[in-house]
Amino acid sequence: xxxxxxxxxxxxxxxxxxxxxxxxxxxxxxxxxxxxxxxxxxxxxxxxxxxxxxxxxxxxxxxxxxxxxxxxxxxxxxxxxxxxxxxxxxxxxxxxxxxxxxxxxxxxxxxxxxxxxxxxxxxxxxxxxxxxxxxxxxxxxxxxxxxxxxxxxxxxxxxxxxxxxxxxxxxxxxxxxxxxxxxxxxxxxxx
Numbered sequence: 148x149x150x151x152x153x154x155x156x157x158x159x160x161x162x163x164x165x166x167x168x169x170x171x172x173x174x175x176x177x178x179x180x181x182x183x184x185x186x187x188x189x190x191x192x193x194x195x196x197x198x199x200x201x202x203x204x205x206x207x208x209x210x211x212x213x214x215x216x217x218x219x220x221x222x223x224x225x226x227x228x229x230x231x232x233x234x235x236x237x238x239x240x241x242x243x244x245x246x247x248x249x250x251x252x253x254x255x256x257x258x259x260x261x262x263x264x265x266x267x268x269x270x271x272x273x274x275x276x277x278x279x280x281x282x283x284x285x286x287x288x289x290x291x292x293x294x295x296x297x298x299x300x301x302x303x304x305x306x307x308x309x310x311x312x313x314x315x316x317x318x319x320x321x322x323x324x325x326x327x328x329x330x331x332x333x334x335x336x337x338x
Contacts (some may be wrong), residue, residue: 153254154264156182156295157276164335170334175297177262182328191332198328199278199293202311210281210288214261221263221279222246224290228311230267230275233301235316242267242274242302249273250306258283266297267304273297275304275314296329 148156155178162170168262176182177197184192207224210218230242248263262280266273278293294304295310302314321327 149252150178151254151256152252153178153257153259153262154250154252154278155180156184157264157273159273159297166249171331172334173297173329173331175276175295175330176328177276177293177295179293192330193326194328195326196328199295201291201293204290204292207290210260210290212288217246217261217281218251218263221248221261221265224279224292225265227305228277228306230302230304232269232274233303235300235314239253240269242269246267260288275302277304299329299331 148154155176156174157177158172158174160170160172174184174192176194179197179201181198182192182194182198184189206226208220211220225244226246228244230244231239232242233239244267245265248265250264252262253259254262260281260283263280265277265279267275267277274297276295276297280291281288282291296302296314299317301316303310304312317327317329322329322331
């Protein structure tokens with residue numbers, strides 16, 4: 148879902164086959180603003196805390212005025228990061244970055260000159276979302292980045308020199324409270 152072309156919610160609808168036999172939906176807030184959702188006129192998700200926290204990238208190369216060059220810069224910036232997930236059993240695995248943005252946008256209403264939504268995946272399953280934006284600040288273009296989860300397990304995003312973002316394991320109570328930035332819904336049993 149977008150507002151003013153800017154991504155604010157990512158969702159996934161999927162079917163379990165084994166060992167589970169049900170359909171599930173999962174959603175995550177991609178904004179620092181409050182988010183709410185309804186189903187058949189009833190409130191089902193109410194997020195008051197930020198889903199993301201922006202981080203200024205002061206050491207990144209100055210954003211180009213060319214959209215084509217900026218895309219190359221965005222790919223270069225996100226390519227320097229690595230991401231690992233640790234499941235509830237303690238198994239740690241690296242995630243793979245998709246270098247092609249899932250979505251690219253502009254949002255003049257929020258001074259966003261250029262933005263892109265990237266993802267780290269396991270197989271083809273998005274596990275961590277990266278938002279990278281070029282904004283106008285005091286007349287100058289500047290980069291900022293935010294990351295968030297698409298699963299309730301632990302994630303750590305790092306650059307070669309530091310930890311950039313960490314998402315600790317969420318309890319099932321938190322996930323199913325429908326008040327957190329990440330939530331899942333069990334939809335139905337299959338026949």
